[in-house]
Amino acid sequence: NAGVxxxxxxxxxxxxxxxxxxxxxxMNHEYMYWYRQDPGMGLRLIHYSVGEGTTAKGEVPDGYxxxxxxxxxxxxxxxxxxxxxxxxxxxxxxxxPSGYEQYFGPGTRLTVT
Amino acid sequence: DxxxxxxxxxxxxxxxxxxxxxxxxxNSMFDYFLWYKKYPAEGPTFLISISSIKDKNEDxxxxxxxxxxxxxxxxHIVPSQPGDSAVYFCAASAxxxxxxxxxxxxxxxxxxxx
Numbered sequence: 001n002a003g004v005x006x007x008x009x010x011x012x013x014x015x016x017x018x019x020x021x022x023x024x025x026x027m028n029h030e031y032m033y034w035y036r037q038d039p040g041m042g043l044r045l046i047h048y049s050v051g052e053g054t055t056a057k058g059e060v061p062d063g064y065x066x067x068x069x070x071x072x073x074x075x076x077x078x079x080x081x082x083x084x085x086x087x088x089x090x091x092x093x094x095x096x097p098s099g100y101e102q103y104f105g106p107g108t109r110l111t112v113t
Numbered sequence: 114d115x116x117x118x119x120x121x122x123x124x125x126x127x128x129x130x131x132x133x134x135x136x137x138x139x140n141s142m143f144d145y146f147l148w149y150k151k152y153p154a155e156g157p158t159f160l161i162s163i164s165s166i167k168d169k170n171e172d173x174x175x176x177x178x179x180x181x182x183x184x185x186x187x188x189h190i191v192p193s194q195p196g197d198s199a200v201y202f203c204a205a206s207a208x209x210x211x212x213x214x215x216x217x218x219x220x221x222x223x224x225x226x227x
Contacts, residue, residue, distance in 0.1 A: 004156070031213045040122070042202060043157070043217040050212055058214070090156055096213040100145045100206050104156030 002026055004105035006091050012111045013081040021076040021108050023091030029103075031096040032074040033058070034066060036087040037107075043090065049074055050096060081112045116140045117205050119218035127226050132190040134221050136203035139184065143205040147215065148177060148188050151200045160201075161188070193225045 004025045013019055023032065034046040045058030049068040063085060065077045074093075078085060088109050092102040118137045126132045136146075144165040149157035163170040163177045163186065170177050176189045190197055200222050204215040 033214075035217075040219055042117075042119075042219040043204075045214060048212065048214065056212070092156075094213045096211070100147060100162065100213065100215070101159045102213070102215060104149075104158070106156045107154070 004091055004093055004103055006089075006105035006108050008108060009106065010109050012113065013078075014113055015082060017081050018077070018079050019081065019110075020078075021089055021091075021110075023074045023076070023093075023105060024072055025074075025091075025093040025103070026072065027093060027103065028071070029093035029095055030071070031094045031102075032068065033092045033094070033102060034064070034074065034076045035090045035092065036060065037090060038087050046076065046089075081110075083112045086110060086112045114139075115219075116143075117203060117216045117218040119201075119203060119221045121221050122219070123222040123224070125224045125226060126193050128195055129192045132188075132193045132197065132223055132225065134188040134190075134201050134203075134223065136186045136188075136218050137184060138186075138205055140205070140207055140216075141184070142207040143216075144208040145206040146177070146179060146186050147204045147206075148175075149202045149204060149217075151202065151220070157202060190223075193223075195225050195227050198223055198225045 033048040035043040047066040052071040091105040094102040147162040148160040151157040200220045203218045
């Protein structure tokens with residue numbers, strides 16, 4: 001079991017460029033989440049999904065879009081990157097109400113110049 | 114509005130001694146609490162949890178205490194080891210939850226000195 005994987009691990013973007021971060025899980029979890037981690041801010045929820053084909057906004061959704069076309073994949077898109085989106089992005093999955101624990105990927109370090 | 118707060122950004126302890134990490138929360142609807150551990154360049158990993166119907170949960174060297182009246186939880190690590198050096202996040206889940214969402218604190222960096 002690979003658990004939760006994220007690609008890419010690192011990326012540098014120029015302001016205004018777009019990119020997609022890919023998250024994949026092999027635990028058959030219904031629920032998936034995208035977080036960003038910034039110094040002194042902890043982990044903040046960007047978007048989440050409670051099942052294939054569903055997405056919802058989290059705490060800091062502005063500037064991001066997501067899609068969950070397949071149960072095992074959760075994509076995070078930045079349409080027009082801004083320096084404020086420089087952060088470390090973590091994907092997580094969980095079984096939802098039947099289990100509170102979330103399992104995290106290794107993260108993607110994104111720098112926007 | 115920070116619903117889960119870890120007011121100590123960092124903590125340094127000597128190997129073999131006790132480490133106590135603290136977490137405060139404001140939402141009385143939180144019914145489940147978790148601690149995660151994070152090493153540099155890795156994702157957070159689940160460490161230990163506690164339900165609001167309990168006041169203590171123990172797993173080896175790790176014990177979490179919950180004081181509902183004070184809206185406070187703490188993680189005790191005894192004895193502390195250098196490998197425990199990491200960032201520790203507390204997290205909480207509110208009932209009812211059909212989203213599985215967790216609210217995280219800011220994190221506390223623990224350094225265990227040999």
